[in-house]
Amino acid sequence: MSKIEMTKKHLITCSVIVVLVIISSLNIFSTTPVFPAKHIAYTPSNLLFSKPADDAGEAFSFANEALPVNDKKVDFKLKKSIAKHRYKTVQSNVLHAKADKMFPIIEPILKAYGIPEDFKFVPLVESGLCEGTSPKGARGVWQFMPGTARSYGLKVGHGKDERLNLRKSTIAACKYIKELYGEFNSWTLAAAAYNNGSIKLERAINKQNEDNYFRMTLNRETGSYVYKLIAMKEIINNPAKYGYKNFYSYLQKPLPFLVAYN
Template structure:
């Protein structure tokens, strides 16, 4: 009797536990998936549990009489549901509705409308164009007096825009910012500002190095369109994350993060047009200028312009390191300047040391370069890059400006100007900037049958007289099989400009340094440095040295 009552108790406990499971777990899954359908699903679960209760009450006594061992198995299954989450729901997978289905974290299915990668996630990022009186002023300037120059810039931008837009999108930067080089560099990869910012995106040296650009005597990747664009995109994205506004990010790109942060603290605003009152004049005009350029570039026909996005017009071929690009151009029967224009970042005029370098050549020349690759490999390695930038020299005990100028093939006047020297006195241990030696290199060309000096001068963009002078030729006759030295004049961004004209100004009564600085378009500090002045006092009748 005690055994039978114990079995009944166990049976009742099993039924009660089944009812609780049937009621509780459907309600929990519904709550997790959709609270809006809770009452309806709860009623379904209650109905289902009622059915299970009736079936259990009708079937359990018969089972007890048939096989008492099944009761222990049923108890084990019930205990298993307490520890196994997969077995807790009383509904089968077919019976569960879509709201009751749950997935493990990280295994959710991605619908077609949802972004599947970082590129798609950034597709909708836009730059909000604002138009006001300042913007309109620059629109009138670009489409008025500056129309010819702006048209040249837009035409130049066509081959860069498609790739730049894609790279910006991949880094989470609005594609409209692809037009920023219009006001930064005029889409000239060799552009250099007064502050020595270089390339399409006008990176100064420290910022370029910070964002992974190589800058040395062999290569300056600030002039590499793709690599500098990637660095600019990451820098702009970082600025946006810091300030939460693309306009403020552009302002910080122009004048630096610290200035923008300081202006925000002073104004207590994060609106560019409010913050700009505390920013430098150049930066105050920077964003309106970009908005104006963007408005025109978005609708060029309206303002009398045209943009044709041609895209990539080159092929890249791997070339061994330390090979002269002038000699490679010679093997391809093309001028040095043409191949140099496709590879402006090669400031040493040769492929850099280390790994092979992907050299850009015009479309159609990739196969030609592959065909002469064995000849390229046999070219003599370049030991030191062609120097197109100033170097530093430490003055020795017995040095003079004249000796140093003679040693480096420059002039005393250029040394003085490069180092802001007013006189010729130098001291041992002093570091001097040595300007570049010149802007001419010589390419070796082996004369082929049918070639004449006129054809070579036209191909290499030089003159017949320069070829004759470089090879000591008295006449224009050249012989097939012989080798000529072809002078190639560089128009490189690093070639120093001509030394400014030295002017002697005789001080007259009433002259002031500020007036003279304004007249000669220099600064007061420059006049003081050129004349070793410790104060701003002027004495009538004396001469001042001024470079203009």
């Protein structure tokens, strides 16, 4: 075979290979690639509540505002807070008994002021539904400081302290909470501000350029505050699940032996 014929054959072979490569490339780029779901990161704008692994199927919430999805730090703090309030940890049914008496008074007042019902758990976290005075001077189930109490219409001083009046102090709390919501446009942040004060919370928001409570770095007490509210809500609404057996529950009928005892 002559050199000219060999060259022509070689060129034809190369041309065929090039055409095949081009066709193959066209097929590849005309096909939409499919990746395993685990490689696709999608975060919906309306975040759903995260669910700890051991509570799959359970939804946790506060005033219908959402926790970041699949956030290990959030899940850990929530589970830790719930664990702290289990019966085997606190060994007490007092909160259930007091909630049974006080919630029917607190709930309609919250509703009248347009405050989410979940705020009824604030007194449980703030004071354990006790009426004692804190070292800083806060008093009553809503733990009002004297100056704040007067600002929202409560009489404090001269032998009178309306912070101890459940109805009046709840009305004052509603006014304060509604004002906080108007400032932060978030019930979760309103709850945090109730604990820490609006000035300190606003500073933290500006400094961190972040207004999602669950993504903020706050002091220890305020940083765990909303988690405590959610935990208290879970414990009060599902007492038997967390080891509380001899309890009152405004959501359920009293246990038979409690009726007999009374």
